[in-house]
Amino acid sequence: MTSSQQSPPELRSIRTAELLAVGSELTAGETRDTNGGELARALSLQGVSVRRIIALPDDLALVTASFAEALSTVDIVVSTGGLGPTPDDLTREAVSVAIGEVPEVDADQQAWLRDLFARRGMPLSELNLKQAWLIPSATAIPNPNGTAPGWWVDRPDGRVAILLPGPPREMRPMWREWVVPRLRERGLGDGRLVQTLRTYGIGESHVAELLGEPMLRAANPVVATYARADWLDVRISAVDERDAGGRIVRSAREVLETAEVAVRDTLGGHVLAEGETSWADLVAAAAAGAGVRFAVVEAGTRGALGALLCDVPALERAIAHGPGVARDVSAWPVESEAIEIARAAGVEVGLSLVAHSDGTQTVLRMAVAAPANGWSRDLDLRLFQHGDHGRFRAGVAAAAFLVEVLGEEH
Amino acid sequence: MTSSQQSPPELRSIRTAELLAVGSELTAGETRDTNGGELARALSLQGVSVRRIIALPDDLALVTASFAEALSTVDIVVSTGGLGPTPDDLTREAVSVAIGEVPEVDADQQAWLRDLFARRGMPLSELNLKQAWLIPSATAIPNPNGTAPGWWVDRPDGRVAILLPGPPREMRPMWREWVVPRLRERGLGDGRLVQTLRTYGIGESHVAELLGEPMLRAANPVVATYARADWLDVRISAVDERDAGGRIVRSAREVLETAEVAVRDTLGGHVLAEGETSWADLVAAAAAGAGVRFAVVEAGTRGALGALLCDVPALERAIAHGPGVARDVSAWPVESEAIEIARAAGVEVGLSLVAHSDGTQTVLRMAVAAPANGWSRDLDLRLFQHGDHGRFRAGVAAAAFLVEVLGEEH
Numbered sequence: 001m002t003s004s005q006q007s008p009p010e011l012r013s014i015r016t017a018e019l020l021a022v023g024s025e026l027t028a029g030e031t032r033d034t035n036g037g038e039l040a041r042a043l044s045l046q047g048v049s050v051r052r053i054i055a056l057p058d059d060l061a062l063v064t065a066s067f068a069e070a071l072s073t074v075d076i077v078v079s080t081g082g083l084g085p086t087p088d089d090l091t092r093e094a095v096s097v098a099i100g101e102v103p104e105v106d107a108d109q110q111a112w113l114r115d116l117f118a119r120r121g122m123p124l125s126e127l128n129l130k131q132a133w134l135i136p137s138a139t140a141i142p143n144p145n146g147t148a149p150g151w152w153v154d155r156p157d158g159r160v161a162i163l164l165p166g167p168p169r170e171m172r173p174m175w176r177e178w179v180v181p182r183l184r185e186r187g188l189g190d191g192r193l194v195q196t197l198r199t200y201g202i203g204e205s206h207v208a209e210l211l212g213e214p215m216l217r218a219a220n221p222v223v224a225t226y227a228r229a230d231w232l233d234v235r236i237s238a239v240d241e242r243d244a245g246g247r248i249v250r251s252a253r254e255v256l257e258t259a260e261v262a263v264r265d266t267l268g269g270h271v272l273a274e275g276e277t278s279w280a281d282l283v284a285a286a287a288a289g290a291g292v293r294f295a296v297v298e299a300g301t302r303g304a305l306g307a308l309l310c311d312v313p314a315l316e317r318a319i320a321h322g323p324g325v326a327r328d329v330s331a332w333p334v335e336s337e338a339i340e341i342a343r344a345a346g347v348e349v350g351l352s353l354v355a356h357s358d359g360t361q362t363v364l365r366m367a368v369a370a371p372a373n374g375w376s377r378d379l380d381l382r383l384f385q386h387g388d389h390g391r392f393r394a395g396v397a398a399a400a401f402l403v404e405v406l407g408e409e410h
Numbered sequence: 411m412t413s414s415q416q417s418p419p420e421l422r423s424i425r426t427a428e429l430l431a432v433g434s435e436l437t438a439g440e441t442r443d444t445n446g447g448e449l450a451r452a453l454s455l456q457g458v459s460v461r462r463i464i465a466l467p468d469d470l471a472l473v474t475a476s477f478a479e480a481l482s483t484v485d486i487v488v489s490t491g492g493l494g495p496t497p498d499d500l501t502r503e504a505v506s507v508a509i510g511e512v513p514e515v516d517a518d519q520q521a522w523l524r525d526l527f528a529r530r531g532m533p534l535s536e537l538n539l540k541q542a543w544l545i546p547s548a549t550a551i552p553n554p555n556g557t558a559p560g561w562w563v564d565r566p567d568g569r570v571a572i573l574l575p576g577p578p579r580e581m582r583p584m585w586r587e588w589v590v591p592r593l594r595e596r597g598l599g600d601g602r603l604v605q606t607l608r609t610y611g612i613g614e615s616h617v618a619e620l621l622g623e624p625m626l627r628a629a630n631p632v633v634a635t636y637a638r639a640d641w642l643d644v645r646i647s648a649v650d651e652r653d654a655g656g657r658i659v660r661s662a663r664e665v666l667e668t669a670e671v672a673v674r675d676t677l678g679g680h681v682l683a684e685g686e687t688s689w690a691d692l693v694a695a696a697a698a699g700a701g702v703r704f705a706v707v708e709a710g711t712r713g714a715l716g717a718l719l720c721d722v723p724a725l726e727r728a729i730a731h732g733p734g735v736a737r738d739v740s741a742w743p744v745e746s747e748a749i750e751i752a753r754a755a756g757v758e759v760g761l762s763l764v765a766h767s768d769g770t771q772t773v774l775r776m777a778v779a780a781p782a783n784g785w786s787r788d789l790d791l792r793l794f795q796h797g798d799h800g801r802f803r804a805g806v807a808a809a810a811f812l813v814e815v816l817g818e819e820h
Contacts (some may be wrong), residue, residue: 025634025636026447026450026463027450027454027459027460027461027462027463028450028451028454028460029447029448029449029450029451029452029453029454029460030451030454030634030636030645031447031636032444032447033447034442036465037436037439037441037442037443038439039439040436040437040438040439040465041438041439041440042439043439044437044438044439044440049437050437050438050439050467051437051467051472052437052464052465052466052467052472053436053437053464053465054462054463054464054465055446055450055462055463055464056462057460057461057462062461062462224435224440226435226440226441235440302720302721303713303716303717303720303728306713306716306717306728306730307713307716307717307720310712310713310717310730310733311712311733312732312733313732313733314732315732315733316731316732317729317730317731317732318713318716318729318730318732319727319728319729319730320716320720320727320728320729320730321726321727322722322723322724322725322726322727322728323720323721323722323723323725
């Protein structure tokens with residue numbers, strides 16, 4: 001019996017969620033859960049408030065209780081993990097007990113599973129049969145990258161339990177392509193709009209000072225800063241502004257755009273990107289815009305710059321000197337190295353970076369040169385980070401310099 | 411009033427724990443929590459069973475309820491985050507409410523904080539004063555890398571609540587140097603011993619087949635496999651074996667060592683390392699053992715090999731060709747490239763790797779050469795992974811080949 005044969009669930013818009021990551025490998029700290037954070041971000045961007053993210057062991061009582069609590073507290077509960085064929089995989093069992101239904105092998109799911117295994121030339125064992133279970137309230141969520149279908153479980157009060165596999169490459173397409181469209185049909189979130197402005201070259205407290213308390217404490221839009229390894233992000237999140245009677249006086253779009261303009265005006269040239277743009281994206285765009293290919297050579301950075309830019313199509317070659325280059329940065333011939341690497345790699349532009357990191361800071365020197373065009377630019381910097389973090393920041397500084405120089409030179 | 415002035419807490423050995431990660435940036439998915447997983451692993455290795463890892467927003471009621479629930483269910487609750495000076499930082503407030511005590515500024519903590527800010531030439535604001543709070547049941551945990559002391563909160567029933575800062579570089583030394591020794595004094599865990607054997611070149615299901623159901627389903631020792639990006643780990647965990655009367659018949663050490671010998675005998679040369687040994691560690695040891703320095707050049711891997719080995723002292727230079735090298739791997743002159751890079755970098759050994767990854771697999775070709783000694787070895791491989799994962803695995807394959815070759819050649 002499928003959910004379509006029961007009375008339709010109450011319509012309930014989806015404003016709150018709880019996320020469960022099931023697997024003893026998580027509570028043993030052997031594996032780190034990435035699904036919870038990813039789903040939390042996806043839901044938050046849609047205006048759904050995530051109450052908790054909980055990693056649970058393969059313990060039937062505990063997982064059952066977690067489903068029961070969530071299904072009496074939030075609008076949707078999404079679980080990842082525990083859908084495999086072994087006795088330790090008990091997420092289906094847990095939600096079944098939590099809502100008082102009994103799983104049975106579903107003929108369609110069984111046929112699909114049998115066919116999948118046949119195509120792979122593998123025997124379908126008894127163990128795998130539980131992956132063909134359904135309960136009356138569940139609809140199977142197809143899994144394009146694995147053997148375990150997920151479950152979409154409708155509750156009479158309009159709440160939903162969504163069970164997804166643990167492996168991210170299986171979970172992600174199922175979430176994105178099957179679950180989200182159906183959540184949207186139900187009315188997902190609060191119509192929130194979110195924009196992230198990525199800044200570089202300015203400290204978090206200075207940004208806070210410039211933006212000011214009123215903006216940072218406002219309820220709508222909510223403006224918050226996040227200091228990442230490679231960016232200082234300013235995240236603006238807006239909903240419709242309503243009067244006392246509930247009428248919309250400013251749309252979420254208006255609220256967001258007004259705030260974005262204010263932040264951009266305030267932070268000026270420090271805003272270099274939006275959303276999830278990476279330094280590799282910016283460098284790729286700058287190189288494409290200048291119509292050049294480039295090569296890099298770095299010392300004292302353990303290859304941080306090459307790693308940062310490894311996906312850039314315009315990067316012809318990256319040379320990294322090994323660790324233990326404890327040399328005098330100020331005397332490093334960055335300009336001639338930049339010229340040399342450009343020539344050796346047969347490209348228009350070369351970048352040379354040298355860094356020395358001690359226990360408290362990192363000193364860097366870099367040059368960008370275009371030998372055929374006869375120009376070069378160099379830069380000396382001192383960073384307050386050191387060690388691995390300092391080396392990473394040195395790579396970012398070089399990427400930022402390259403973007404700046406390519407944007408200027410002709 | 412400090413905890414030493416109350417009646418001493420009941421002695422309670424520490425077998426169970428719950429971990430709380432506090433911060434709305436976590437439930438909004440803007441920041442990923444790493445503390446929970448790290449602490450879970452540290453505790454599990456000591457034989458403490460982690461019941462749940464929970465990420466919570468900056469919500470006083472929710473965090474308070476979480477402490478209350480944990481303090482009636484498990485032996486210790488460890489929280490990270492929420493110890494900053496702002497109103498959103500409410501972990502101290504929450505545990506105070508949960509146990510019914512009132513925070514007050516502690517004179518010693520205030521003096522320490524005042525002194526810290528003075529040394530940094532920064533004013534101590536009113537906001538920061540809450541970082542000098544204590545409650546009667548709490549002892550301050552010194553924070554060598556930040557401004558917020560942690561709290562060690564003793565409960566009359568012997569349970570403990572441990573509040574630590576969110577930033578890992580602050581949390582880690584406090585956990586390791588202050589908290590763990592005191593937990594050990596209380597009796598930490600179940601005397602469990604854990605050993606991880608790192609294997610390469612064999613699939614997880616094949617390992618499961620070879621080890622057999624009895625070993626994989628045994629209660630003591632517990633043997634489990636973890637397929638990582640760079641290793642297939644076999645984790646063996648053992649406790650004392652006792653008879654019906656509770657007397658120890660085999661020590662945890664004996665149980666563990668017997669199992670380790672059995673796994674090593676079964677998996678033979680696939681076991682290449684133990685614990686947390688990395689490929690960089692193995693390559694460094696192999697190069698040191700052979701008394702050589704080396705250089706690498708790679709194409710089609712986006713610098714995966716150089717990234718894997720970036721910390722190896724014996725690595726003189728790493729060259730990576732940019733992406734988009736869609737060439738015929740079988741025709742790539744790996745041997746002459748390996749010889750050339752060794753000579754160009756002035757080292758004894760060169761390694762050249764080329765990979766081509768399509769939608770389903772990765773084809774690789776590699777050579778290790780020692781031109782001055784007149785030898786070279788090459789290898790062709792086909793991996794079932796593709797894309798970024800395939801490129802990473804290509805780097806691992808090259809590191810494994812280098813270790814093998816350096817171990818053989820003289």
